[in-house]
Amino acid sequence: MFEMNEDQTKLFEALTPLQKEVSLNSISGMNNIDAYKASRGRAKNENTMGATVSELLMLSWGVKR
Numbered sequence: 001m002f003e004m005n006e007d008q009t010k011l012f013e014a015l016t017p018l019q020k021e022v023s024l025n026s027i028s029g030m031n032n033i034d035a036y037k038a039s040r041g042r043a044k045n046e047n048t049m050g051a052t053v054s055e056l057l058m059l060s061w062g063v064k065r
Helices: 006-013 017-027 032-038 046-060
Strands: none
Touching: 017 032, 017 046, 032 046
């Protein structure tokens, strides 16, 4: 299991349920598409899945476009 400090916990709690699941799956070692599939995302093809999960992770990590 992962241990988070107080700041990390606050940031994690601010994520959407899908962002939380994708993030946890990703840091558990899954590639982006498998992390998205395991998180029950709604995209239908792998190109869309890859783009969606990249966007979700960037937003989760606070990267602005």
